[in-house]
Amino acid sequence: MRFSILGETLARRDDGTEVPLGGPARRALLALLLTSPGDVVSADRLAEEIAPGGSVSAHALQAQVSRLRATLGAAAIERAGAGYRVVVDPDDVDACRFERLAGEGRTALSDGDSARAVALLHEALGLWRGAPLADIAGSESAQAAVARLEECRLGALEDRIEGELRLGRSRAAVPELRGLVGRHPLRERLAGLLMRALFAEGGQAEALVVFEETRQHLAEELGADPSAELVALHREMLSVDPSPSPVAPPAPLTSFVGRAGEVDEIAGLLRVARLVTLTGPGGVGKTRLSVEVAGVADDDVCFVEIAPVRDGTDLPQVVLGALGLRESGLQPGGGGQTPTERLITALSDRVLLLVLDNCEHVIDEVAALAARMLAACPRLRVLATSREPLAVIGESLWQVRPLDEAAAVRLFTDRADAVRRGSAADTGRVRRVCAAVDNLPLAIELAAARLRTMDLHDLAGRLDDRLGMATARSNRTADERHRTLRSVVAWSWELLSASEQRAARRFTVFAAGATAAAARQVCACDGETLESLIDKSLLEFAGGRFRMLETIRAYGAERLEAAGEDDTVRRAHARLVLDLARTADPHLRRDEQLEWLGVLAAEHGNLLAAARWAVRAAEWGTLLDLLASASTYLWIRGLPASVAPQAAALLDALAALDALDALGDRPPAGLGEEYVACVLLAAAAPGGSAVWQRHRARAEQSLAAAWSGALAGRHPAVLLPWMMRNATEDDPGRAFALVASQHDCPEPWVRALARYVSGFALLGEGDTAGAEQAFGAAVEGFRSVGDRWGNALALDALAGLAGASGDRTTAIALTDAALALTEQLGALEDSADLLVNRGDHVVDDDARAARAAYARAAALARRAGSSTYLAAALRGLGDMALLDQDPAEAERLYTEALERTDPHWVKSAGNRVRTLAGLARVAETRGDRTTAVARYRDAADAATAVLGAADRDSLRMMGLPESVIDAVSPR
Incomplete structure (x- = not known):
């Protein structure tokens, strides 16, 4: 009953x-x-x-x-x-x-x-x-x-x-929330939910009105202010989110002809299927159709161009880059996660349409990655374009076919009128031209572009003569259609002048497009030639950069190799990228830092292409110089893992050539510092610890030789990751001493770094006042040259000192200042780290603010796909659960935090100690003294593994609260 x-x-x-x-x-x-x-x-x-x-x-x-x-x-x-x-x-x-x-x-x-x-x-x-x-x-x-x-x-x-x-159901929730807030005007959670729903629907102003009305109700009825969580939400809505945005679909430059009905049908299919693949021959219009579908999507969209990917193992890193996620934060070390694991962490609870364009050349890797992401990320949808299916369970296929005759004629006429109005008046000949290229959109556009310099009659005749097309070709297979498109590209190519062909084939070495100056230099051509290639649809120009369609680029690359110019032009391209990296490097440690970071970010694909060519051509000296010159950019932007395979290949090649073994413990002559940068970059990838252990001793000799006495190295930024890598070794003192000894270096950034490192050495000697002075001098040094990276590090160190001395007000102000800098750099992980520190500073005085900081840090860490930073945020939330007398929830959070923490990364050391101590306190609340003692012993051992001792002063150096120090320090 x-x-x-x-x-x-x-x-x-x-x-x-x-x-x-x-x-x-x-x-x-x-x-x-x-x-x-x-x-x-x-x-x-x-x-x-x-x-x-x-x-x-x-x-x-x-x-x-x-x-x-x-x-x-x-x-x-x-x-x-x-x-x-x-x-x-x-x-x-x-x-x-x-x-x-x-x-x-x-x-x-x-x-x-x-x-x-x-x-x-x-x-x-x-x-x-x-x-x-x-x-x-x-x-x-x-x-x-x-x-x-x-x-x-x-x-x-x-x-x-x-x-x-x-x-993602914010639209349906708004009316219900309005009614609930009207009936319960003092209930802050309802107000916050309504604000989030309105904001998600683009109603930022309405969301701010809800906050103001709630604030007034609380003041009038209760004489109270809004909670810290509601205030934080209000502040977040007022500010621009500093996190990087996913790559949006390319903005169409021309009208969309002939497939409006398909757009609606595919969009409808995506509402019920989580993986839809657009299949069809090259040039049939799969990419443009995917762009139009993405344009009508209700969810956020990230557009990933797979065509430039040459090695399928690079695919997860490419998707991370398109999502705007960095490999790691300011503090070197990525927590041991693979790029695929970072993707899953970032997308686990995110509503997103991921468009993967041109997958056929790495189809197996795309299929494996898509299957894993879809299985682990329930709110993710994928729209792929490929010449063949991904063959993944749950995949829905949409065959993209050539345009029908009427749409093909409209497309040709539209594009022809754009280059010469009235040039396509003869509809019969237009039909012949379109039929000759199987009504393939790309082929039609290429053919229409030729009407700028010839009439329709000549165009139709040349197509018939050049391609030998007849009506019997209507039953061609997909492969034959591909050969038709190739023929059209070849025909269009052969109509170029010799100088245009030379410039076009040389341009194919630019994997990420090029500025006008770069294109002129590598292609050995003038601006008029480049403009002519734009007129003939061989090049595009947008955002100050020239780009080439991938189909044309692939054909041109074959022409480059056939002309015997491949190595010559790629060497010139690599030299161009190297010169740019050398020019940019000093600016990355000065006031113009953000500007030059943007310049190098635009060239990142070219940097990777140059590095891959250097490996293939065994140009080891060029690769060493290139990696070292780009290392500052790579570390600041958190991208060392993107070149780790090339760095590892270089080290393996040198070992195979006995170039290292023959030297014994001596550094490579004249390239010691470049060698160190290469070792650090190779070690940045997941599983790079073996590389680090194999090369560490020789790298130490190399770095010491480059920065000994009055000598100053050419790549100062290498010193910081070197110190951080060595901080977890048995004897980190030598690494600290090497950097701290550079007080008289002529490079002001290095002097600031030396003061920063000296602060930690003074802390180790118990000289807190001296450490504070050193960190303050580091802040002034970094600030004087305009470097936000080092400034944020030094401010964070000062905040830690202030917090350890009980001056929470100063600690919070310094942390907020560091946060402002990491937001300028777009550093999700670093912002998450600083938010955890902020929560630790305020937890004793304002539990609400601490909880809000930890929750915000967890959200940022998840968006960044950073397991290590998420562990720190979960530890903070565990502290909150314990404070709320919820030991079961605290234990769950602490356990997950411990599983995600990298015990070998110096930045995780204090968090690991606090997590273990938290688990000990959970055991105490349950009366389990045996487990509590064991956990406290684990915490003390974790501190000793990093500091060499677990005495109170050493533990206080890690920023641990007195309650934890009381529990884990020797009695």
Whole structure:
């Protein structure tokens, strides 16, 4: 039998038929017993609740109970001492079932399973039929029970709406939230949910109005200010998000002809299928169709060009780059995650349409990556373009076919009119030209572009002569259509002048496009030639850069090799990239840092292409110089892993040539510093620790030789990752001493770095005042040259000192200043790290602010795909759960944090100690002294592994709170 008290009191048999319960007294009696199934309710309370203020005799009460027993069964209600209890399974009572489902929904929401949470909460809320306990008179105890259920219902509503917002259903949530906020104007969580829903729909101004109205209600009704969480949300909406944005689909430069219906159908297919692949021959218009579909998508879109990828193992890194995610933060070391793991972390709870364009040449790698991402990221959808299916379970295919005749004619006429109005007036000849190229859009556009210099009659004749096309070709296979397009490209190519052909084939070495100056230099041509190639649709120009369609670029690359120019031109291209990296390097440590970071970011694809060519051509000297010259850019932007394969190949080649082994412990002559940069870059990739251990000793000799005495190396930025790498070794002192000894270096950035490192050495000697002076001098040094990278590091160090001395106000101000710098650099991981530090500084005085900081840090770390920074944020949230006396939640958060922490990375050391100490405190709350002692011992060992000792001063250097120091330091 099932019972309902969320509304009028009802009882139903298993077949659904209603059981007649009788008059109001019996309904009230049953409702009272069902509020706590199995618990004894005294006869006096039952009598008072049935008739408040009146008198119900024990005999009358017993008579009502007997009638209920007769209706429900004698075993349903039993006498127990001085009262009665109902004997039913709590899950047979709708209120109990509601509370169970609501609790499970809340747990699923906290675990990140939004879809399951929403389903559970919908089921729970569906049990409500009206006001709860409607048959009970209004006594105080009854009112308290009603109030508790109503509060639980409101909390479940909030949880359900939050889950729906996470699933991207903000538009549907806005009307419901407006009504709820109107009925509950003082409920801040509802206000925050409405603000988020409005903001997601582009209503930033409306969201800010909601905040202001809530603030006024709180002030007038309660004399209180909004919570730290609501204030933080308001501040975030006022500011521009500093995180990098995903690459948007390219903006179309021409009209879209002939496929509007397909756009709508594919968009509809993507609403029910999470992987859709557009297949068809080259030139059929798959890319343009994907761009149009992305343009009508409701979700965020990231457009990834796969065509430039030559090695399938680089694919995850390319997708990370398109998402705007850096490999690591300012602090070197990526936490040991592979690029694929970082992708999954970043996309695990994100609503996104990922467009993967031109996948055919790395089809197996794309298929494997897409399958893994879709399995781990439930809110992700993928739209791929390829000449063949990915062959992944769940894939929906859309065959992109050539245009029909009418659309082909419209496309040709539109493009022809753009180059010479009225040149395509003869519709019959236009049909012949379009049929000759199988109505393929790219081929039509290439042919139409020729009308600038010839008439339609000549064009049709040349197509027939050059391609030998006839009507019998209408049944060609896909491969034959590909050869047709190739023929069109070849024909268009052969119509170029010799100087245009030379410039076009040389331009193919630019994997990321080129500026006009770069194109003229490598192609050995003038600006007029480049403009002519634009006119003839061989080149495009947008955003100050020349680019070439991939189909044309692939053909041109073959022409370059056939002309015997491949190595010559690629060597010139590599020299150009090297010269740019050399020119930019000193600017990256000065006030013009942001400008030059942007310049190098635009050339990143060319940097990778030059490095790959240097490996193929065994140009090891060029590669060493290139990697070292680009190392400052790579470290600041967190991209060392993007060149790690080339750096590792270089080291392997030198070893195979005995170029290193023959030297013994001596550094490579004249290239010692470049060698060190190469070792550090190779070690930055997941699994790079073996490279580091194999080359560390020789690299130390090389760096010492480059920076000894009055000598100053050519690549100062190498010193910082070198120090950070060595900080976890058995004897980090030599690395610290090498950097700290550069106080008199002529390079001001190096002098600032020396002061920064000296601060840590002074801390190790117990000289806190000296350390503070050194860090302050480092801040001034970095600030004087305009470097935000080093400035943020030094400010963070000063904040740590202030926090350790108890000056939280100063610590917070310094941390906020460092945060402002990391936001300028677009450093998601570093911002997350600083937010955790901020939470640690304020936790004792403002738990709300600390919780908000940890939560924001976790969100940024997830977006960045950074497991190590997420571990720090989870540790902070674990501290909050312990503060809230929720040891089960604290243990869950601490355990996940410990699993994500890299024990070999110096930045993780303090967090690991605090996490282990937190687990020890959880054990103490449960009275498990044995586990607590073991955990505290683990924490002390973790501190000793980094500091060499676990004394109080050493532990305080790590920024640990006194409570943790008390627990883990020797007694």
